[in-house]
Amino acid sequence: MFLNRIIYGIEFFVRLVVEIIKAVIDTAMCCLKGEVDPVVVEIMPDLKRPVSLAILSNTITLTPGTITVNMDQEKGILTVSALTPRSREDIIPLESTIKKMLE
Structure with missing residues (x-):
């Protein structure tokens, strides 16, 4: 289990780059x-843990x-x-990779 998370963590980093x-x-x-043409959208990812949402939120902000x-953690x-x-x-x-890595 721990080794899988490390592998998914490496996959996450490579895909993020x-x-x-x-x-x-x-x-x-x-x-x-x-x-x-700027837009604002609401997205409901399929992630349960607050840390997963926070990481997804940061990856969105990192990409130009x-x-x-x-981020509404309750909803x-x-x-x-x-x-x-x-x-x-x-x-x-990167939602699927974060889900495999942390959920």
Whole structure:
């Protein structure tokens, strides 16, 4: 069990770096093209533990183009601001990895 969490932790770190690089390129292209259309969305991830929500919230804020505005731990809702309209999967691509790592 502990070894699995370490492996998922390594997977999480690698995927986070890849997602940050992809977000840097995407955000730069949107800004250069002038295709900025800010939106605020509420997302209800499938995570139970407060630490999982906090880590997901921080990963959203670390990736360029998105920021977590509010986190309601009781309801499990994240309010996210994004530079352009995006799908739920584009905003929280690391949810499954965090779930495997911590839940």
